[in-house]
Amino acid sequence: MSEPAISDPAPSEHLLQVEGVTKTFGGLHAVFQVSFQINSGEIIGLIGPNGAGKTTLFNVISGYYAPNAGHIRFNGQDISGKPPYKLAAIGIGRTFQVVKPFAGLTVLENVVIASLVRYPKRRQAEEHAWKVLETTGLADRATVQASSLTLAGRKRLEVSKALALEPTLLLLDEVVAGLNPTEADRTIELILSLRRQGITILIVEHIMRVIMNISDRVVVLNFGQKIAEGNPRDVATNPGVIQAYLGEAPQ
Amino acid sequence: MNRKHLLFTLVIFGLLMAVPSVVRDTFFLRVITEAILWIGLAISWDVLAGYTGYLNFGHGAFFGIGAYVTALLINLAHWPFLLALPVGGLAAGVVAAIAGIPTLRLKGAYFAIATWALARAIQQGALVMDITGGPDGMRLPPFLHPHFFYFLMLLTVAIIFGGYWFLFEKAPFGLKVKAIREDEQGAMSLGLNPSWIKLQAFVLSAIPTGILGGIYAYWITYIDPASVLGDLVTDQAVVMAVFGGLGTLIGPTIGAVIIFAFKTCFWAYLSDYQVLYLIILGGVIAVSVVFLPNGLWGTLSEYLRARRIMKNNTSAPRATDKGVRHV
Ligand SMILES: Nc1ncnc2c1ncn2[C@@H]1O[C@H](COP(=O)(O)OP(=O)(O)OP(=O)(O)O)[C@@H](O)[C@H]1O
Ligand SMILES: [Mg+2]
Numbered sequence: 133m134s135e136p137a138i139s140d141p142a143p144s145e146h147l148l149q150v151e152g153v154t155k156t157f158g159g160l161h162a163v164f165q166v167s168f169q170i171n172s173g174e175i176i177g178l179i180g181p182n183g184a185g186k187t188t189l190f191n192v193i194s195g196y197y198a199p200n201a202g203h204i205r206f207n208g209q210d211i212s213g214k215p216p217y218k219l220a221a222i223g224i225g226r227t228f229q230v231v232k233p234f235a236g237l238t239v240l241e242n243v244v245i246a247s248l249v250r251y252p253k254r255r256q257a258e259e260h261a262w263k264v265l266e267t268t269g270l271a272d273r274a275t276v277q278a279s280s281l282t283l284a285g286r287k288r289l290e291v292s293k294a295l296a297l298e299p300t301l302l303l304l305d306e307v308v309a310g311l312n313p314t315e316a317d318r319t320i321e322l323i324l325s326l327r328r329q330g331i332t333i334l335i336v337e338h339i340m341r342v343i344m345n346i347s348d349r350v351v352v353l354n355f356g357q358k359i360a361e362g363n364p365r366d367v368a369t370n371p372g373v374i375q376a377y378l379g380e381a382p383q
Numbered sequence: 384m385n386r387k388h389l390l391f392t393l394v395i396f397g398l399l400m401a402v403p404s405v406v407r408d409t410f411f412l413r414v415i416t417e418a419i420l421w422i423g424l425a426i427s428w429d430v431l432a433g434y435t436g437y438l439n440f441g442h443g444a445f446f447g448i449g450a451y452v453t454a455l456l457i458n459l460a461h462w463p464f465l466l467a468l469p470v471g472g473l474a475a476g477v478v479a480a481i482a483g484i485p486t487l488r489l490k491g492a493y494f495a496i497a498t499w500a501l502a503r504a505i506q507q508g509a510l511v512m513d514i515t516g517g518p519d520g521m522r523l524p525p526f527l528h529p530h531f532f533y534f535l536m537l538l539t540v541a542i543i544f545g546g547y548w549f550l551f552e553k554a555p556f557g558l559k560v561k562a563i564r565e566d567e568q569g570a571m572s573l574g575l576n577p578s579w580i581k582l583q584a585f586v587l588s589a590i591p592t593g594i595l596g597g598i599y600a601y602w603i604t605y606i607d608p609a610s611v612l613g614d615l616v617t618d619q620a621v622v623m624a625v626f627g628g629l630g631t632l633i634g635p636t637i638g639a640v641i642i643f644a645f646k647t648c649f650w651a652y653l654s655d656y657q658v659l660y661l662i663i664l665g666g667v668i669a670v671s672v673v674f675l676p677n678g679l680w681g682t683l684s685e686y687l688r689a690r691r692i693m694k695n696n697t698s699a700p701r702a703t704d705k706g707v708r709h710v
Contacts, residue, residue, distance in 0.1 A: 194572060220574035232569030234562050244555075245562045249574035254555045293573060 146205075147172045147332050148193070148301055153202035155185075155192050162188040164356040165202070170301070175323070175333045177347035177364065179340075181376055184353040186336045187229050190303050193334075194226045195219040206301065221249055225299030227290035229306045229336070233278035240265070240274040242289060246296035261296060268292040268322060284315045291322065302326065304335040308342050320346060344368065352376070388633060389548065396541050402533070409529050416533045416602070418643045423540040423595045424616065425623035425635035426547060431588040432621075433630025434551050435581055436564040437487065438495045441502030442592060443616030445475040449593025450600035450611040451509060454521045457601070459514075464526070468597040475593025476586045478505075483585040487578060499617075506612040520607025523600055532602040539598060543591040547632055550587065560584050564630075619646075622664055626671045628678025637680055642667070 148170040155163040163185040170176050178186050191197045193204055198213035205211065211219060234242050243261035244254070251257040265271040268288050273281065278289060287307050294302055304323070308316050316339070323346060327333060337343050343350060343364065350367045352360040354376040360367050367373055399419070406412050428442045449471035456467035486497040509515045551557035559580050562570040567577045600606045619642065627638020642664075649660050675682050 196568070196571075215576070216571040217574050217576045220572055226572050228569065228572070232566045232572075234565035234569065236565055237558075237561060241558060241561075245558050245570070245575070246573040248555050248559065252555065254553075254558075257555065297573065 145171060147207060148334070149203075149205040149208075150189075150193070151203045151205065153189070153192055153199045153204065155188050155197055156200050161356045163192065163199075163353075166353065166356070166358045167202075168351050168358065168361055170332060170334060172300075172332055173327065173330060174348045175327055175335065175346050177343040177350040178334060178336045178353065179338070179343055179350060180353035183355075185356040186353055187305055188356075189353070190226060190305055190334075190336065194224055194303060220297055220299075223297070223300035224303070225294035225297040225301070226303040227287075227294050227305055227307055231283075231286045231290050233281065233286050233289055235277070235279035237278055238275055239270055239278055239281065239285075239289060239292075242278050243292050243296050246293040250296075250298050264292050264296045267325070268295065269318065284311050287311065287319070291319070295326070299331060301332045301334065304333060304337075306336055306338065308337055308339055316342070340368070392544070392548075392633075396537075399537055400534075403530050412529050412533055414647055416529070416536050418640060418647075419536045419540050420595055420599060421619065421623060421639040421643045422636050423536075423543050423591060424620040425627065425639040426544060426632055427588050427592045427595070428617075428620040429624040429629060429632065429635040430547055430551055431584055432624060433635075434557065434560045434564060435584045437491060437581065437585075438621075439498045439585075439588070440495045440617055440621070441498035441500075441505075442588075442620055443612060443614065444498075444502035444505045445479065445589040445592035446596035446599070446616050447505065447509065447606075447608070447612035448475045448478055449596030450606045451515055451521070451596075452593070453597030454523050454600045454606055455514065457523055458521065464601050468594060468601075471597035472590045472592075472594035475596070476590040479586045479589030480582065483582045484578075487581040487585060502612070502614075502617065506608050509608040509612055516607075518608065520605060520610070521600075523604045523606075525604045526601060527604075532598070535598055536595075536602075539591075539594060544632065544636070546591075547587075552632070556580075556583075561630075618664065622668045624678075625668055626675075626678060628675075628681035628684075631678070631680050631684075634678045634680030638678065641679075 146169040150166055150168050153163055153166050154161065166185075166189060168176075178189070180186055188197070192199050195211070195214050195216035195218070203210050203212045206219070206222065206224065211222075234245065237245075240258070240261055243264055244257045247257035247260040247264070251260050262271065262274070265274055268291055270285065270288050270292055273285060278286070281289060287310070291304070291307055294304075308319050311319060320342060323333060323335070335343070335347070347364050349362060350360075350364050351358060352367060352370075352373050359372050359376060360370045362370075399415075402415060403412060406415070424442070424446065428439065432438050451471075452474040453464070453467045453471035456462040456470060457464060460467075462470075482498070482501055486494050486501075489497060510518055515521060551560065559570075559575050562573070562575060563577045563580055570577060596611060599611065623638040623642045624635040625638070626642060627636065628634025646660065649663075653659065671678065677685060
């Protein structure tokens with residue numbers, strides 16, 4: 133990817149800038165001309181009905197897809213089309229909606245692998261992985277195979293791996309969905325504690341209770357387009373948003 | 384593989400060092416030398432197949448390249464063997480690097496086909512070229528010293544084994560490789576560049592294979608496209624590794640010893656029925672894939688682990704949970 137020779141005018145305080153991003157599959161506009169910004173330290177909720185393009189947008193931001201049009205800037209630097217492993221190294225961590233544990237390895241090994249980016253020596257990586265597992269509450273499962281975890285455990289492992297990268301920006305794709313209320317509360321508590329540590333978070337979630345409680349702002353997608361943005365209360369009463377959700381799943 | 388296994392391996396190595404002083408029969412020494420060679424070929428195939436999940440059906444090409452390059456340097460450039468040998472290994476590594484860039488992007492099955500086709504192309508190349516002697520092959524200056532080759536083979540394979548053990552079981556590299564085997568997409572989000580890591584594993588599989596080819600050439604003193612570039616080299620390494628258990632180093636070692644012992648006995652007593660050997664080889668792989676999907680060693684160590692866990696659970700419930708932390 134060619135970088136513009138002239139760097140951005142006055143480094144903005146936006147950590148992430150999504151500028152007119154479009155991603156198409158064949159004729160389908162999975163994401164269409166979406167723009168928004170995230171400031172350092174914010175939690176932004178990304179919501180929308182099934183198939184709205186949330187995961188696709190995550191994939192563009194984290195480098196899995198290059199946008200067909202538009203740009204992604206991270207810390208002012210154009211990162212559109214850079215491969216995921218480079219973005220992981222500069223501080224973008226993500227989880228997968230369809231979890232991707234390294235099933236044949238232990239929980240600890242899973243997190244050690246993620247730690248290696250920051251701690252190339254195995255010993256330090258292992259120490260760091262243990263710390264991460266303590267914070268995510270998986271330490272007592274560290275030596276079991278990742279494949280033997282429950283769904284809640286696997287989601288927790290996704291978060292642990294993303295965290296082990298020591299990200300500045302963390303993208304969470306439905307890490308609460310599918311958990312029972314107790315587990316959900318623990319995960320919400322974890323997310324809030326991450327914010328206190330200064331991690332900026334973009335979170336996709338269908339459970340409105342979660343989004344409304346933890347987000348500073350909410351971005352709403354429908355059929356790939358941004359139809360609303362604002363604080364959670366305003367968005368929840370926005371007629372366009374209600375319209376989009378009607379017939380889908382009245383929350 | 385843990386410390387106990389390493390110790391065990393070292394003991395075996397020590398015993399093998401003593402073999403020539405006990406075994407006077409050169410035929411028998413030769414058989415053991417070849418068995419050690421096959422251990423090397425099985426584990427070098429395994430580091431790609433077992434650890435990254437890419438089945439290389441052209442592994443024999445690296446063996447042949449090492450053999451031919453070493454032979455050419457000795458015959459035409461009059462290099463001393465010990466200088467030619469590493470260059471033969473390097474040549475195999477270079478071919479792996481060049482071939483790996485396009486083929487390692489492919490999904491597993493296509494990679495298997497591509498490597499098989501590449502090996503056939505290289506074999507055809509050796510058949511039609513003048514410099515390699517075409518179908519007549521090449522003769523090397525005879526250096527008839529069974530003990531030299533025994534120790535050289537043993538030392539080389541021990542170094543290969545130790546190097547692999549360190550890289551794939553101890554060093555972070557092994558974890559990275561396994562991450563890519565388990566989930567390439569997921570690994571990318573954790574800062575791993577799959578193409579680069581797979582390419583390294585491929586080259587690490589190829590270089591030792593080339594070196595083994597070079598030793599083989601100088602030892603046997605005659606190579607031709609059928610013997611060092613044919614399918615059989617790959618096929619046997621594959622069967623040994625799969626039968627023993629992929630991704631374990633020890634498994635392929637055990638597999639190599641058992642299959643090679645079987646082959647040797649078969650050759651000795653039933654040499655008229657070579658086709659039968661191939662049929663049995665095919666049968667073994669089919670049966671072991673169906674009944675021992677983790678191979679002999681994989682199945683055995685799983686059984687032992689399950690038994691240990693059962694024992695721990697009954698005698699000292701959960702006592703080890705914290706104890707295992709910083710090992
Ligand atoms: N790799 C792909 N190839 C083709 N179409 C795709 C691909 N990925 C997503 N799509 C399509 O793009 C649209 C957006 O999908 P996406 O997964 O981004 O939605 P989402 O908002 O995450 O939905 P959900 O809430 O169900 O997770 C859908 O119509 C989907 O079928
Ligand atoms: Mg989704």
